[in-house]
Amino acid sequence: MSVPALELQGLSKRYGEFTALHTVDLAIRPGEIFALLGPNGAGKTTMIGSVCGLVKKSSGSIRVFGKDLDQDPVGPRYDIGLVPQEINFDPFFTVAESLRIQMGFYGRPANDARIDEVLTALNLHAKKDAYTRALSGGMKRRLLIAKALVHKPRLVFLDEPTAGVDVELRRDLWTYVRKLASEGTTIVLTTHYLEEAEELADRVGIINEGRLLMVEDKATLLRRFGERRVIITFEQPQPGLSEAGKRFAARLSEDGRTLTYVERDGCAPSGELLRALYAEGQLISDVETRRSRMEDVLIEILRGRPQQAA
């Protein structure tokens, strides 16, 4: 296997008596988009901060592209970009100046072509020469993202990148993140917008109370924990649940018009129920299916529902 972009082994962080991270082990593959999900206070920012040098870990090791940060705390971090949750930049520089400074900060020569490229991708080019204090909230957030990316980091952390931003920025950012990943950049994303994780991530890690509960391919996670609701509408209301409905433990609505079947992994496929209903002579006018989303999956896992067999 290729060297992980990021490897955490037994990473712990204590604040006095309180443990914010409990011996976290995690390997992020190069080029993947990894979403780290968890409720407020779960430890996501602490984990990212430990890697980026904003939080001093208590124990464990952190390797960035194979290099241990205890041995070299500076060099490997030049390969990292961080979009923090909070907006923090100097109001007295222009957009372009602050990006030039950022490149220098990361040991890269100022490169206007690169600055133009990032500003264009983030739809901020028109504000290139504006003072950062004169930007709107959404534009400031775009600049924050530009600053994290301008030095072409190989590993990018996006900590709640689209919190409080408009739909347009979210769409621009999703497009840009996908482009970066297709070019080989590794992305670690935390988000409260679960559709963002569902949309972008290759793998998902779920963290709660400082413990990494699970790491899984997104598709497997949705399949394993997710369920499909099949809603069958009859041409005529049914007086009661038919034999087929009972056999499949389906639920008839009060008005007798619709039958709901929850298809989980390992259950009979809904096609069998439909065939059984046809065999009974039931006339069906519509079949609708609804797949559970990342939000349902996350709630199930945080509630501690036992894992089903893969």
Ligand SMILES: Nc1ncnc2c1ncn2[C@@H]1O[C@H](COP(=O)(O)OP(=O)(O)OP(=O)(O)O)[C@@H](O)[C@H]1O
């Ligand atoms: N400087 C600190 N001193 C004491 N406790 C801290 C400190 N920083 C963070 N914590 C605690 O560590 C825990 C993890 O916080 P963290 O910011 O990592 O959570 P998070 O998952 O990023 O949450 P959110 O989704 O709300 O941003 C929280 O209980 C928080 O109160």
